Amino acid sequence: MKKRLQYPLFTFLMTVFCLGFASDGWGQTSFTAVYTFGATGDVASFDYNGASIDGVVMGPIVKAGVTSVASTGNFRANNWPGGAINASDTFTGTVDLGKYIGLTMAAASGYVFTVTSVNFGIGRSATGTRQAQWRGSADSFGSIINNYTSLNAGLTNNAGVLTNPDANSSWTGNVLVFDTSYEGIATSVGLRLYLFNSEAATGTAGLQGNITITGTYELVTSDPILITNSNTISNLNYIENNGPSVSQTFNLSGFNIDGIEVTLTLPATPHFEISTDDINFSDNITISAYNGTATPIYTRLKAGLAINTYAEAITISGGGATDITVSLSGAVQAEPVLGWQIDTTNTQYTIDFDTTVNGVNEGQYAGTGFTPTPAEGQLNSNAFATTGMSEGFSDFGDTKITGDFARGNSLGGVTTGGFYSFEVTTGNHAFGFQSTAADFITGSMTLRLQNQTGNPIETLRLSYTIYVRNDQERSSIINFSYSADNTNFTQQPLLETSSPLTADGTPQWVAHTYTVLVGLETIADGDFYYLRWHIADNGGSGSRDEFAIDDIKLTANPNDLVFSQSGNLAFPIYHLNGSLQSGDNILALDGAIDFNFGNMEFGNITVNPGATVVFTNNLALSGDVVNNGNLLFISNETTTAQLDAVPINSKILGNVVIQRYLPARRAFRFLSSAVTTTGS
Missing domain, CATH: 2.60.120 (Jelly Rolls)
Known part of the structure; x- marks a missing residue:
């Protein structure tokens, strides 16, 4: 009987079956799987990016029920369950089984595997979560796993519930080991880290640094098998007119292959392309007399595509094994907004x-x-x-x-x-x-x-x-x-x-x-x-x-x-070539402004209620004045402001105060109106 390597969909809800397979002489091989987040951890689903493992297919690690946030080198989110207050170790919240960070591991076709340990760190912002716990799919995530062989000195453990200090900090170097429920797995295993009792919905928390899973695997069949170290390649993206995307790679290998040719095929008129050397790309690849040797396959999104999202699959056939597929996804994106x-x-x-x-x-x-x-x-x-x-x-x-x-x-x-x-x-x-x-x-x-x-x-x-x-x-x-x-x-x-x-x-x-x-x-x-x-x-x-x-x-x-x-308001005003221009329209919304830096030439002047505009020198007006506030022409011992003759079509609406300075000496003064219908 031929066996498939991969499962089309990894789910955290699959039941774990523990089967007692014989090793048929192949023996157990240890593995270490590392998710390295770098600067790309601000995603809801992060694809495995560690070394390929022949007997285990590592699924993406996800943030479920929470909102992803960026944190360089880490995997964080906010909107965790609340229940903590600042500077207090009294908690009122509970775990929400719909909010977690989780991953799934699946046995490659013909293999069984055992999960030994997970090495992880916890980090939080000043208002992030205060407590965390691990659960697994062996009992459908029903109970807390509490087998720690190493725990950061800053954390306390109460029956598997980890409590961290109320600090904007992190606590790494924690090692959780698993019991026999996670041995001899022929299907899949789900592991989830639940964080809860945050101080604020905006508080961030999650994995601090890389997460490492260790275990063993062994081959238990003599049927021909084709294997890839990943069944999903995503984020094959580029900005419009800047294609193709940067290529990504997966490894193809096999066991008990009979030496005939193997083909890798994309759908008709594909949007992706594949290569064995990362130089020469095409829609299809044929590997002659394939014997199962590990072979890197490169794939990318083609150049010249329109803005859109794209999804297709590579079908891998031959060697006497059951066909397997690798799903591809990517997007052509619009130029990002810069500022x-x-x-x-x-x-x-x-x-x-x-x-x-x-x-x-x-x-x-x-x-x-x-x-x-x-x-x-x-x-x-x-x-x-x-x-x-x-x-x-x-x-x-x-x-x-x-x-x-x-x-x-x-x-x-x-x-x-x-x-x-x-x-x-x-x-x-x-x-x-x-x-x-x-x-x-x-x-x-x-x-x-x-x-x-x-x-x-x-x-x-x-x-x-x-x-x-x-x-x-x-x-x-x-x-x-x-x-x-x-x-x-x-x-x-x-x-x-x-x-x-x-x-x-x-x-x-x-x-x-x-x-x-x-x-x-x-x-x-x-x-x-x-x-x-x-x-x-x-x-x-x-x-x-x-x-x-x-x-x-x-x-x-x-x-x-x-x-x-x-x-x-700052002066001088910077406008066009550095000064006010003849004919500029003036709008005084509120506050006070004093035009005390020379004669002015304006178009329309509008003074809103509550605003004050003061002229210390002459004003030449080419438009209208609408004064609903205070408009004042100043007179002092050195100068007297005045309004020059206005165009015949100009209108002045509202009250205008025009001063006349009188020196302090005894004398009779004869004053005439400051405004006439023909002059100023």
Whole structure:
């Protein structure tokens, strides 16, 4: 009878059958299977990437019922069952059998195997899980496995339930061994790590570092068998117009093969291709007089395909053995979004760190780090780069989701250095940071934007809010700068925000909002531009205050120039070639602005309720004035502001205050109206 090597689908729910097969003289062979996560562990299903094992087919390791998160070198998730609170070892939660990290191992056709041990580590963020346990498919995951031969000193074991400290840390070097229920397996085995009692849904936890499974296998048949070390090859992906994909490989081998030819065949008009040398690829391969020697087979997704997902299978036949298949999957993907996408001119775009912005953040920022593929609560590293932390810098496209780069949520009052999501008002989160002697004494956050408007951008209207929580006796200062090349930055000293030297008695978040127009040579369509906030010490001693950035608002090529909006405005205004232009339209939303730097020539002037606009010199008007706030022409001992003669079609709506300075001496004054119908 011919036997199949592989099972078309590995499932954690398969029952384990323990059979007493004779070895027929082949004997047992030890194996070690290692899943190495590297920088690719932020997936729900991670294919086995260790050494091939003749007698055992290692299935993917999966995150079930939870949300995958990135953690370099690890395999983590959030949304674990809750039940823990900060700084307490009292737990109220229970294990959820639908939420776990698990893997399946299957016997290759004609083999039986035994699972001996699993070597693993546990890691968590500051609000991740506090407890974990292993279960297996021998009893349908009904009971906890509690046979530890090695346990990290930081963990405690109570009947197989492992409890870790309340710390943003990890505990590796744990070895769990298995009893006779996991010997002589002819079908499959499932192993699951259940984590529970997290402090917050956003808290991350999972496997820390690689996971290693050891055991033995033996051949128990004399029938011809074709074997592959994997029956699934996935992630054969590439960006559109950049194919083919990078090739991946699996090993083909066999036992009791009669020496006739073996063929590897793809479906008609396939989207994949195969090779034996990773150079010459085709739709089909024939191996003449095959004797079962291990042979690498390379496969990749063909070049020139449209954006889509693709799935096919290689059928392997011959040698007197039953046919086997290897499933292939891959995708042609669109060019990734790189930064804050500005698609339309004269339209305000906002980053408020509470709602998703394409290319910038996913959901409300939760202080869980930077990654090019952000999960809920993370920032997109294609938009943000940072410097100044003791754990290094984060460049565009990096993955930084632990330690200094992911300090989590806070209302303020923290002492550990790093990046936080500070809740500056109820429900309002901002991108925040705490400087310490080791972190962010001098540092920066750079935001990258991309012009996707289809036209050159010549002017940016930008506003943002800096929140300061002055709880320490040391001052820090934040400044703003901008650049077309991410190297040469133009700094604007008048946009500095500093915290006081003396701490507030009752610290609270205080907002400082700025608006500025940045005049540019030009940002061509498709080009990038960079906005940077830089922090440094500014005197005093002791610990440092907390800061946060929020409500970053940007308009490309605005029709109106907003000079005041909920706070301060920097001068000089940067616009086009560096100065205000004749005919510019002025919109004062609120706050106060004083045009005290020379004669002005404007088009339309709109003053909203609550706003004040003051002219110290002459104003030439080519459009209309709509004043619903305060419009004032100043007179003093050196100069008197005036409105020049206006065009015949211009209208002035609302009250205007025009001053006339009178020197302090005794005399009669004869004053006439400051405004006539024909002059000024």
